[in-house]
Amino acid sequence: MVVGAGGGGIYIYNLEEVPVTHRRRFNIISPETEKSFGVQAYDQTLQQFQGRILPADHPYTQMVGRVVERLLPATGGLAGDEWRVHVVDSPEEQNAFVMPGGKVFVFTGILPICGDEDGLAAVLSHEIAHNVAHHAAERMSRGAFVILTAALISMVFDVGGQLGNTIADLFFSLPNTRTQELEADHIGLLMMAESCYDPQSAANLWSRMKEANPQEPPQFLSTHPSHYNRRDAIVKYLPEAREKFEDKGCSAVNVHRGSFIDAYKASQRSTKGSRQIPMMPSRQGSQDDDDDDFF
Template sequence: MNPVGFARSSTGMFATRVMRAAFTTAARTFAPASRPTQFTSFQTSRGPLSRNIHPSPSQWRSTFRLAQQRTYASYNYRRFGGSRAAGSLLRRWAARPTFYYEVGGIGGVCGGYYIYNLERVPVSGRRRFNIISPQYEEQAGQAQYEQTLSQFGKSILPHYTKEHQMVQRVLDRLVPHSGLENEKWEVHVIDDDMKNAFVIPGGKVFVFRGILDICQGDDGLAAVLGHEIAHNVAHHMAERLSEMYILAPVSLAISVLGGIDYRLIDTVGNLALSLPHSRRQEEEADYIGLLMMAESCYDPSAAVGLWTRMEQAEQGSPPQFLSTHPSSHNRMEKIRSWLPEAQQKSETNDCHVTSGYGLYNRVQSLGLP
């Protein structure tokens, strides 16, 4: 059938209607279609007029395929539009004539609040931000204490074991030099090979049996307990809670206003702020604990031997910049640099008297039984 006969037939008329419907559907978009800026001229050949008006059968087939296809791009649909909305919010705020005054006011209020809550850490003298009271810190410590008991309660050694008595003996000499004599101290030795120990605010001491092999005596254990008690002396838990209460809203505000994924902000903040801050606290606890054990007439050089053995026992530890603690090697070097000050502290407290009579007088002067 020639093109003219096909166009006059019923099939041709149906195809013509389908083609027109397809063109009409394709033109219905949410964005207005662009219009040509110049007139379009249609050139015709010298052949019959029907050759220019009626398309060929191959063109009809392409028209049918076009009508059957669905074009979603014209709707400009986006499944996730949070970043665009956040950027729009930030742009609208920045467009306000009082934008710089508002930013300056917010910065001034936040800066004043930060400066107002600065305080000095005992012994080390470091200035830090803290908004948590000792009472609230102790309440948080009580919750942690109950959780630890529920986890390790069945593995705690009785008080008459030699491990428990060793920890109690060293603790009794350290506490009078900690400034925390009024806390209700309790010793818990966990029958586990883990090489760890910690002291929860409120005087709750937990020592894993595995670390006693690394300590190799009272002096090494005094280095461990002195470090853990020092965390409570410096109120490091309160400092970490204060940091969390400030960084979490700031990270959320940056995520909302800047349209940045909160997980990315949290990762960057952890690497850039939280982990370095945690390592600084650990270093500070090493310093305070070293002076504490020196005042208690323990050999401060035993701390160097302790971390030497810890370095040998560590297997597959992460790099320091990914850890909450400094590496054992770096801790040894820091402690070596502090040893002259610690030894001077020992001489000031007459710890050079090593005889049983001298030690007895020293214990009596501390008011211990």
């Protein structure tokens, strides 16, 4: 009883609201601690993809950097972080992520699905929204409760530790990560609308993602909602996003979608039969030929 009361008190004391959505959640990790973990992971990720990161003056890197710069004013206090953009030459991987502290990684395999800069903005705003909501800190904070739950399941039902972990993941961890994904979709949609990217592009993106990946695991076994459910949720958020889009006067803004297509075509100008993506000429004034981040 004492342990339960103490644990309940700690839980209630550390409840806070997620920005924008106002969801109540437990979090004991400070933004500074969250960023420190991001720094460690960033160095490891750079080593992991060494030799496959496109240079700063490559059209893909320039394109991703432009979109990130345009989204930053909508991130609140995160615009002052040390942002770095990296594009990994991996045509088979349809992925992108943003580490705490503003370290952006985009894999070339997702760019054709993005279709244009609005689609790319939908991907990047979602990934940046995880940082706005401090989802990494939330996951670390919940880790202790998941471990405790797994131990209790193992003792009460007299099952093995691995089975207890599986049950805890199925009923606690996975639903929470799916909640975070939908929340990042919501926050990211508002961010891209505020940055004058067409919010409808986010719904279109998930339609293309569904077409490109028709086979996916059942949602209850996945860390992410299904592509269909994500698109359906985004459609529900669209009126709010369109209102923000109009309030910002974005209808009168000329969004340069053609630059995405130009960058994609430039990246494909290589020797026939080669998978190497050519580099554009180095920018004047560059002091380091090995500099492979945008900022």
